[in-house]
Amino acid sequence: xTEIYTLSLHDALPICHTHRADMFWTALSYFGAAVLAxxxxxxxxxxxxxxxxxxxxxxxxFGEWAVVTGATDxxxxxxxxxxxxxxxxxxxxxxxxxxxxAVKAEIAEQYPSVKVDYAVADFSKLTPTVIAFLKAKLDPLxxxxxxxxxxxxxxxxxxxxxxxxxxxxxxxxINIESVTWMTRLVLPGMLKRGRGAIVNQSSAAxxxxxxxxx
Numbered sequence: 001x002t003e004i005y006t007l008s009l010h011d012a013l014p015i016c017h018t019h020r021a022d023m024f025w026t027a028l029s030y031f032g033a034a035v036l037a038x039x040x041x042x043x044x045x046x047x048x049x050x051x052x053x054x055x056x057x058x059x060x061x062f063g064e065w066a067v068v069t070g071a072t073d074x075x076x077x078x079x080x081x082x083x084x085x086x087x088x089x090x091x092x093x094x095x096x097x098x099x100x101x102a103v104k105a106e107i108a109e110q111y112p113s114v115k116v117d118y119a120v121a122d123f124s125k126l127t128p129t130v131i132a133f134l135k136a137k138l139d140p141l142x143x144x145x146x147x148x149x150x151x152x153x154x155x156x157x158x159x160x161x162x163x164x165x166x167x168x169x170x171x172x173x174i175n176i177e178s179v180t181w182m183t184r185l186v187l188p189g190m191l192k193r194g195r196g197a198i199v200n201q202s203s204a205a206x207x208x209x210x211x212x213x214x
Contacts, residue, residue, distance in 0.1 A: 047095060056084050062197050063190075065115075067091040069123065070150030072099035073199060079147050080107060084094020088117035088145065091138070095122040123178040124170045125151050135185050142193070143186045148179045149201040 058066070066083040071092035080090050085106050088098040096143045100118040108115045121130055147149050152174045154163075183198055190196025 006208050024213065053148070058083070058088050058145060058197075061144070062195050063193065064142040065089045065091055065094065066145035066147065067138065067143055067182070067186065068149055069093045069178060070146040072096055072103050072119075076147070076149040077103055079149060081110070083145065083147075084111040084114045084116070087114060090117075090143065090144075092116070093117040093134070094118075095120065095124075124152075124175045126173055126177050126181060131181055131185070134182075137162075138185055139189070143189055145197050145199070146182060146186045146200045147201065148182055150178050151175050151201070151203065153203065 066080075066088040066091065068076055068080050068083070071080050071090075072094040072212070076094075078105065080092060084090050090107060092103055094100050095186045097118075097120045100120065104118050107114070119134060119136055152171055154167075179200055186196070190198075
């Protein structure tokens with residue numbers, strides 16, 4: 001015997017809806033897996049570059065000398081040691097000569113194969129005389145890397161109108177003028193040689209809006 005079943009449109013609708021729902025969730029799961037894979041690969045790439053990869057040979061890719069401002073403390077000092085470790089000769093620039101001499105001696109002791117020199121400059125008083133002095137010091141060098149690290153902020157959180165004129169002048173000179181003039185001093189040589197790198201350091205406090213640090 002042959003049995004014939006008749007499926008009404010009303011009975012078929014739930015099947016169609018279920019099939020479409022399955023397709024939607026399958027597509028969504030594939031999309032989610034692709035997003036997770038992308039972020040996982042990005043994380044692995046960062047870990048490889050920061051922990052495993054040796055990176056380019058700086059002296060070959062950019063030039064023999066690295067110049068670091070604000071070189072006697074904190075991040076600036078650490079950058080000097082890292083650049084020396086990678087084979088760069090290092091020019092230290094800061095306002096305190098005793099500290100410059102101390103850091104120079106430390107680097108020379110730890111990395112005797114690299115050259116180390118220093119220049120005393122107070123970036124809060126960036127006069128034409130200071131700029132001319134730095135130009136004379138830097139022009140003869142094969143500068144491949146400039147690290148604009150020197151910077152200053154408030155001693156504590158204050159509203160902008162509470163700052164003194166001297167504090168505002170210092171922040172403008174040290175945080176902005178130093179970057180502008182140091183870049184101007186080394187960039188022509190980099191362009192002439194066809195190589196070079198300029199790194200502008202900044203505080204993480206510059207990223208979010210923090211009341212009292214405008």
